[in-house]
Amino acid sequence: MITQTEKAGHWRHTLAEQLHVQLLLDRAMLGSWVTPQCPAVEFDSGVSESLQSIGTTLDLLARAGAVSTATKVNVLHPEWDDTTLKTEVALILAETGAGAPDPVGTFPAT
Incomplete structure (x- = not known):
């Protein structure tokens, strides 16, 4: 569980930044009406017993x-x-x- 939580922590910031950049590009290049904001990235626990x-x-x-x-x-x-x-x-x-x-x-x- 700790490893998964640590990995999610590493990815959370990077994914949020990448998604924000994609929103900025979408607005600049494709004229999207969405106001680009850095999204909140959340990970589920992902653990489920069979x-x-x-x-x-x-x-x-x-x-x-x-x-x-x-x-x-x-x-x-x-x-x-x-x-x-x-x-x-x-x-x-x-x-x-x-x-x-x-x-x-x-x-x-x-």
Whole structure:
């Protein structure tokens, strides 16, 4: 991550200058109506895990019993709102039978 941040820092100023020069040339040579200004250059983090990696991690956590269904859905779909998330969790629990009530009413043990 540090290397990528450093590289972005090196390129940010150079790219901004080059784009500014291109805007100046565009106005001088082609008569563009755009007022040339030095643009702000931003870089995204660029780091994203593959779905396979996320799936493997969630599978291992699920096998260990160390992750809830809600957390798994939230990791796979961070863009979902709470209503959509809860609906999906309810559907998954209904499909797997994990959301069924304890038939004898003794779980969890007290």
